[in-house]
Amino acid sequence: MPTAATSRKKSHQRSLDPDIDMSQLESLIGYNARRAALHIIDDFNAHLRETALKPVDFSVLSVIAHNANISAHVICKGLDLLPPNIVGILKSLEERKLITRVVSASDNRQISLSATRTGKALIKKAEQLAAQSDLRATQSISADERTQLIGLLKKVYQAQS
Amino acid sequence: MPTAATSRKKSHQRSLDPDIDMSQLESLIGYNARRAALHIIDDFNAHLRETALKPVDFSVLSVIAHNANISAHVICKGLDLLPPNIVGILKSLEERKLITRVVSASDNRQISLSATRTGKALIKKAEQLAAQSDLRATQSISADERTQLIGLLKKVYQAQS
DNA sequence: TATTGTTATACTCTATAACTATA
DNA sequence: TATAGTTATAGAGTATAACAATA
Numbered sequence: 001m002p003t004a005a006t007s008r009k010k011s012h013q014r015s016l017d018p019d020i021d022m023s024q025l026e027s028l029i030g031y032n033a034r035r036a037a038l039h040i041i042d043d044f045n046a047h048l049r050e051t052a053l054k055p056v057d058f059s060v061l062s063v064i065a066h067n068a069n070i071s072a073h074v075i076c077k078g079l080d081l082l083p084p085n086i087v088g089i090l091k092s093l094e095e096r097k098l099i100t101r102v103v104s105a106s107d108n109r110q111i112s113l114s115a116t117r118t119g120k121a122l123i124k125k126a127e128q129l130a131a132q133s134d135l136r137a138t139q140s141i142s143a144d145e146r147t148q149l150i151g152l153l154k155k156v157y158q159a160q161s
Numbered sequence: 162m163p164t165a166a167t168s169r170k171k172s173h174q175r176s177l178d179p180d181i182d183m184s185q186l187e188s189l190i191g192y193n194a195r196r197a198a199l200h201i202i203d204d205f206n207a208h209l210r211e212t213a214l215k216p217v218d219f220s221v222l223s224v225i226a227h228n229a230n231i232s233a234h235v236i237c238k239g240l241d242l243l244p245p246n247i248v249g250i251l252k253s254l255e256e257r258k259l260i261t262r263v264v265s266a267s268d269n270r271q272i273s274l275s276a277t278r279t280g281k282a283l284i285k286k287a288e289q290l291a292a293q294s295d296l297r298a299t300q301s302i303s304a305d306e307r308t309q310l311i312g313l314l315k316k317v318y319q320a321q322s
Numbered sequence: 323t324a325t326t327g328t329t330a331t332a333c334t335c336t337a338t339a340a341c342t343a344t345a
Numbered sequence: 346t347a348t349a350g351t352t353a354t355a356g357a358g359t360a361t362a363a364c365a366a367t368a
Binding site for chain 1: 181182183184185186187188189190191192193194195196197198199200201202205216220223224227228231235236239240241288291292294295298299300301302306307309310311313314315316317318319320
């Protein structure tokens with residue numbers, strides 16, 4: 001269903017060849033969702049370069065900023081990340097003075113994560129850029145369609161299967 | 162916006178923590194599209210294991226089967242793959258006797274790709290499994306909603322921007 | 323005994339540069 | 346000079362196993 005990436009960084013012409021039959025793939029939501037996600041993420045990467053936040057960094061910092069004293073474990077569950085893979089992200093955010101890590105008072109295993117003032121300022125700016133980018137990358141659909149689309153996508157992956 | 166993967170292979174409980182605020186991320190189509198795509202691809206990988214076709218292999222073989230005598234270059238444009246990354250895929254498909262590669266008569270640089278009988282039989286089965294998987298992974302939405310969703314996703318990434 | 327966080331590491335995916343050969 | 350395919354390789358993303366510290 002999906003596909004991999006191509007020279008997304010060089011905004012090359014996405015040719016959309018009309019002469020090739022891809023109807024079989026295009027009947028799959030998985031294929032279309034992956035293509036749409038990659039299209040939008042291209043724009044995200046291009047327009048959030050100044051923040052030096054990659055999509056996952058952005059997600060993690062955003063969650064921390066909006067959920068003070070959260071633990072890494074809870075973030076992993078919420079964002080569907082594997083624990084070993086969040087370690088480097090948190091280390092990097094801490095080195096950049098965007099978050100603080102203090103051992104939880106109630107449970108010495110847990111580390112309480114919060115955004116610093118710098119972190120809050122950066123994520124505020126990044127969220128604005130991300131919102132702009134998301135709109136721009138999806139400008140071919142209307143506001144109503146955006147709302148519809150988000151609702152349908154949530155319904156798909158939030159299914160309690 | 163997106164997120165990475167977690168123990169998708171072990172069908173662990175996707176917890177969907179209700180106590181954590183992710184409204185900022187959830188307002189982005191990019192985030193939701195990536196989460197939905199990963200959810201569906203998990204099911205794809207689990208249920209197409211017997212075909213030994215990963216999502217990209219599946220896409221490439223499907224395109225070849227439905228477009229006889231296609232060139233690698235055209236596939237790359239259609240599926241948004243980088244040329245160096247399709248080489249190994251084609252090599253693997255050829256070794257499995259699923260496709261043939263013959264130098265094009267009109268242009269000696271191009272290699273004409275076609276599916277063998279074995280390849281056609283396999284992709285037929287794989288497309289059935291993929292369709293089933295895609296339906297199962299999106300069973301939380303109705304048939305009408307599926308049609309809507311596919312239309313909206315196509316509109317997003319096929320935008321001639 | 324289970325949980326949180328971590329290290330080390332392997333594997334896969336994606337990207338860039340540079341080359342051959344054809345046109 | 347441009348195009349199709351390739352090689353080699355680097356970099357990013359994702360995965361598993363195993364461990365320490367704490368509960």
